[in-house]
Amino acid sequence: MGFVAASATTQPVSATEGTAETTPWITVADGFASFAVPTSDVQSTMGNVAGVVVEANFGPSFSLSELGLSRSDRAWTSVIGPLQPGLYYYRFRGDDTKIMKDPTNPTAVTSDPTWSTFLVPGDSTRLLANVPQGQGGAVETVTYAGEVATQQRSAAVWTPPGYDARRKKPYPVLYLQPGEGAASTDWLELGRARQILDNLAVQRRLEPMVVVIGNAGTGPDGRGELEKIIATTRRNFNVAHDPKRQALAGTSAAGAQALSTVLTHPGKFGYVGSFAGVPSDEGLRLNARAINAGTELLRLYTGNATDPAYNPTCRFMRTLDRASVEYDFDGVNPDAGHNWNAWQENLADFAPRLFRTAPDHRPSPGHAPLRHEFELPAAGTAPTPWLAKDANGNTFATVETSTEYATAQHVTLWGNWAPGGSWVNVHMTSDGDRWRATVGPLKPWFYYYKFIVDLASKKDPSNPTSITTEPTWSTFLVPGERSRLLADAPAGRGGSVETLTYDSAVAGGKRTANVWLPPGYDAKRATPYPVFYLQHGGGQNSTDWLEMGRAKQILDNEFLDGELVPMVVVMGNGNVSDYPKELLENLGPATSARYNISSDPAQRAIAGLSMGGFQTFAVLKQYPGAFGYVASFSAGIGTPTAGNDPTGLDPVAINNGTKLLRVYTTAPSRLTYDCFASFCHESEQGEDAVDSS
Numbered sequence: 001m002g003f004v005a006a007s008a009t010t011q012p013v014s015a016t017e018g019t020a021e022t023t024p025w026i027t028v029a030d031g032f033a034s035f036a037v038p039t040s041d042v043q044s045t046m047g048n049v050a051g052v053v054v055e056a057n058f059g060p061s062f063s064l065s066e067l068g069l070s071r072s073d074r075a076w077t078s079v080i081g082p083l084q085p086g087l088y089y090y091r092f093r094g095d096d097t098k099i100m101k102d103p104t105n106p107t108a109v110t111s112d113p114t115w116s117t118f119l120v121p122g123d124s125t126r127l128l129a130n131v132p133q134g135q136g137g138a139v140e141t142v143t144y145a146g147e148v149a150t151q152q153r154s155a156a157v158w159t160p161p162g163y164d165a166r167r168k169k170p171y172p173v174l175y176l177q178p179g180e181g182a183a184s185t186d187w188l189e190l191g192r193a194r195q196i197l198d199n200l201a202v203q204r205r206l207e208p209m210v211v212v213i214g215n216a217g218t219g220p221d222g223r224g225e226l227e228k229i230i231a232t233t234r235r236n237f238n239v240a241h242d243p244k245r246q247a248l249a250g251t252s253a254a255g256a257q258a259l260s261t262v263l264t265h266p267g268k269f270g271y272v273g274s275f276a277g278v279p280s281d282e283g284l285r286l287n288a289r290a291i292n293a294g295t296e297l298l299r300l301y302t303g304n305a306t307d308p309a310y311n312p313t314c315r316f317m318r319t320l321d322r323a324s325v326e327y328d329f330d331g332v333n334p335d336a337g338h339n340w341n342a343w344q345e346n347l348a349d350f351a352p353r354l355f356r357t358a359p360d361h362r363p364s365p366g367h368a369p370l371r372h373e374f375e376l377p378a379a380g381t382a383p384t385p386w387l388a389k390d391a392n393g394n395t396f397a398t399v400e401t402s403t404e405y406a407t408a409q410h411v412t413l414w415g416n417w418a419p420g421g422s423w424v425n426v427h428m429t430s431d432g433d434r435w436r437a438t439v440g441p442l443k444p445w446f447y448y449y450k451f452i453v454d455l456a457s458k459k460d461p462s463n464p465t466s467i468t469t470e471p472t473w474s475t476f477l478v479p480g481e482r483s484r485l486l487a488d489a490p491a492g493r494g495g496s497v498e499t500l501t502y503d504s505a506v507a508g509g510k511r512t513a514n515v516w517l518p519p520g521y522d523a524k525r526a527t528p529y530p531v532f533y534l535q536h537g538g539g540q541n542s543t544d545w546l547e548m549g550r551a552k553q554i555l556d557n558e559f560l561d562g563e564l565v566p567m568v569v570v571m572g573n574g575n576v577s578d579y580p581k582e583l584l585e586n587l588g589p590a591t592s593a594r595y596n597i598s599s600d601p602a603q604r605a606i607a608g609l610s611m612g613g614f615q616t617f618a619v620l621k622q623y624p625g626a627f628g629y630v631a632s633f634s635a636g637i638g639t640p641t642a643g644n645d646p647t648g649l650d651p652v653a654i655n656n657g658t659k660l661l662r663v664y665t666t667a668p669s670r671l672t673y674d675c676f677a678s679f680c681h682e683s684e685q686g687e688d689a690v691d692s693s
Contacts, residue, residue: 032081049094056090061337066425085122110185136198155214172245179252249273267294276309305390306337331367383462396440406433415449444480494556502590531597535612605629625657
């Protein structure tokens with residue numbers, strides 16, 4: 001199986017000549033991929049487009065997904081990460097229909113020239129890296145006749161380091177096939193077969209062998225083509241003819257073909273591997289004695305619940321068990337689906353087991369047995385999202401559209417499940433007159449999503465949750481220890497949320513704020529409660545901290561855990577021309593008049609995210625000491641330069657009046673960190689904290 005096929009309306013386009021000489025469109029550092037596609041290049045290649053996305057395997061389980069780019073006068077940009085170590089492939093798509101390769105990236109995918117690749121290194125991908133020059137094997141191409149007399153087909157052949165064409169004992173041989181829609185070159189460019197084999201050989205974990213990568217898994221007569229590949233290999237290379245020194249493996253449809261071969265022609269290959277093959281046992285008559293006698297190793301592989309081979313593999317193993325056919329199962333790969341990231345691991349596990357005594361027959365570390373199928377409700381029979389667990393105990397969410405989009409051309413599922421909580425669109429597939437997608441594994445957390453139907457945002461009508469400022473979004477919570485504070489507190493034990501309505505001279509009318517009161521709040525308590533003003537980000541309002549930020553749940557659970565001082569938390573509407581004035585002259589006095597809160601600055605706190613963090617800085621700048629506790633969440637305020645402090649803050653006044661100043665930012669966004677690191681150094685305030693986690 002190769003890439004998702006482009007629709008009939010997709011138009012591959014080429015970047016303008018000479019673009020490759022410009023600044024790279026992608027930079028990768030510390031696991032973060034940053035994209036900056038010049039606006040002029042997009043215009044010259046795609047024409048006028050309303051949106052541009054990076055189509056890549058960024059989704060959960062390395063699924064193909066779309067990362068939206070933001071437009072400026074100079075470039076379309078975005079950042080995603082931290083990415084898991086692995087090989088990533090990507091291209092650019094404009095308005096769903098126009099596709100463009102990155103001309104600044106010299107990597108290529110022969111079977112589809114619109115793709116480029118990049119490798120994120122790490123311990124888990126050491127086998128994917130190039131070995132030192134001169135230490136690896138060699139790859140050459142051989143040709144053979146296709147079904148049509150004038151047609152020439154080709155296969156890639158890897159020979160091990162030190163290969164000797166005249167060696168007295170012929171080399172064992174592995175015939176490695178790509179799945180339907182793929183090509184032999186995909187095993188090299190996407191499967192990193194050469195790097196995997198080179199590294200295994202250098203580490204002496206691989207029996208010296210010849211590996212032939214053909215196209216027998218893609219043609220209408222796969223078995224006949226495989227025979228031609230075998231004959232060509234024997235004419236050109238010093239390989240064994242003994243079945244016990246021959247192996248066959250393939251991905252997807254080629255994996256199913258390998259299974260069919262070993263079961264219907266037992267003894268033809270001594271070693272057989274199915275990498276996510278989707279087998280069928282219809283009409284299959286198994287001769288277990290012949291299969292077991294003629295096969296040294298039969299090993300099955302599958303990805304997680306997003307892999308179409310997951311359920312068929314479960315059923316097929318039951319068939320083999322009933323027939324007493326001996327086989328190994330590598331277990332369910334928890335981290336990848338039906339894609340090259342999984343098949344790279346499969347090859348790295350399978351190849352060292354060939355033509356030698358296998359060290360063990362157990363699944364790979366972290367892989368789990370597959371004892372039952374991953375069952376989903378029939379289309380249209382259950383509200384979504386539908387949460388289920390796979391064999392590894394990981395949670396997967398399935399959603400589907402209503403029938404009104406049956407004739408849509410391009411439907412994706414947008415959500416915050418990519419690395420770092422990034423928003424990406426996962427491709428949905430047609431299921432009758434509906435579209436459906438399963439995403440995962442999802443860590444315990446709070447997720448929000450929507451459908452993108454032919455560029456238009458649509459809400460999931462079967463999910464009753466809502467976001468006031470984003471009417472097409474729906475939400476769901478994956479329970480677990482990691483998301484415990486985001487879950488509802490036990491009934492009757494949490495605090496309460498009220499709406500405060502007040503007059504605003506700044507806004508010139510009535511405004512509202514949401515106020516959280518701690519459990520047992522006493523309006524007549526002798527000691528007034530501390531007060532915390534919590535601000536939202538740009539494009540949001542006072543409802544977002546409740547509907548998206550789960551503020552009530554966090555405050556309730558922290559209080560019940562004994563981690564929270566009883567306080568009043570005010571979530572105001574920051575969409576106003578002068579927020580410091582709004583807070584100090586309107587919202588603050590209205591809160592004091594309504595609730596039993598302290599007027600002591602040491603008992604007052606303020607924080608905000610993004611735009612709200614910027615407003616927090618403005619309050620800190622104009623009214624130093626008015627709030628004893630101050631924090632910003634991911635708020636950029638500019639980068640300091642020599643002789644220029646963009647904050648305009650007064651360190652002395654702030655140090656004298658502030659008990660805690662805490663700054664939060666994510667790793668790829670350094671503006672806030674750089675600025676406040678400079679400020680804190682100058683102020684020499686010991687209680688400052690910059691949290692860059």
